[in-house]
Amino acid sequence: MLLRFSPTSPFVRKVRLAAAILGQTLDIEPADTQDPSDSLRRQNPLGKVPALLTDDGEVLFDSPVILAYLDHMAGGDRILPAEPRARIAAVRLEALADGLMDAGILVLYEARFRPAERHEPKWLDYQAQKMTRALDALEAATPMGDGPITVGEIALGCALGWLDFRFEGKWREGRPGLVAWYEAFALRCPGFEASKPVA
Ligand SMILES: N[C@@H](CCC(=O)N[C@@H](CS)C(=O)NCC(=O)O)C(=O)O
Structure with missing residues (x-):
């Protein structure tokens, strides 16, 4: 299995963690999502x-879909409960x-694709509010963190790690339950430290 990846993508990290938990080996090949000649666009039409x-x-x-596939290849009922x-x-x-993560990525892409004078504050605020509501909902119903690691916990660990990386860990303020869950998850999840995004 060959994973087309970029080193800082939190969605790619989900796949790497799932493979680490399931004991699977993935070959990896970097992809440049901005390069029209990269074979990625032929492999995944969404680029x-x-x-x-x-x-x-x-x-x-x-x-x-990839996590569901890896779970199936590992016999099923491992990270995706039956x-x-x-x-x-x-x-x-x-x-x-x-x-x-999608909302955070749209905030980042505003800076990546538009010059500062054309940033749209209403749009940025719209996405930021989604992030706040999602984080508040997660603080109010933090996962138990005491069973086998699921696709949900993998995604949450990757989301919070990526917010630390891209948004200076502001999510931590006023969310002690989520911080405690995250710190325990970082110790519990194979490959978590090794897959941390670096600039
Ligand atoms: N829903 C997708 C999101 C993947 C995604 O947004 N990947 C980003 C990198 S973090 C990307 O490839 N962006 C390039 C683009 O949108 O053209 C997933 O779960 O895999």
């Missing part, structure tokens, strides 16, 4: 990382954490 090239010649995206209620809870948490 995003992560994209996983399977040994059967398929290309899988996006990260929830029991329906637990499964819904895990994929719901994954969706919330992924949405938090």
Whole structure:
């Protein structure tokens, strides 16, 4: 399996952590999402990382699909619970954490794609409010953190680690439950420290 990646992507980190937890080895090849000639755009029409090239010649995206595939390849019921209620809870948490990252990425892309004088404060505020609401909801219902690591917890760990990296850890203010969960998760999750994003 070959993972097209970029080193700071929190969605790529989800895949790397899932593989570490499941004991799987992934070959890796960097991708430049900004380069039209990069083969990534032929592999994933959306031009995003992560994209996983399977040994059967398929290309899988996006990260929830890849995590479901890795779980299946590991025999199932490992990071994606088979029991329906637990499964819904895990994929719901994954969706919330992924949405938090999506909003943060849109904030970053405003700076990356538009000159400062054309930044749209209403748009930035709209995305920032999504991030605040998601973080407040997570503080109000922090995962238990005492069972096997799920796709939801993987996504949440990657989201909070990425907020530390890109938004100076401001999410920590007034959210002691989430901070405690994160610090315990960092110790609990194989490969977490080794996969930290670096500038
Ligand atoms: N929903 C996607 C999001 C992936 C994503 O946004 N990746 C970013 C890097 S962190 C990307 O490739 N951006 C390039 C682009 O949007 O063109 C997933 O879960 O994999």
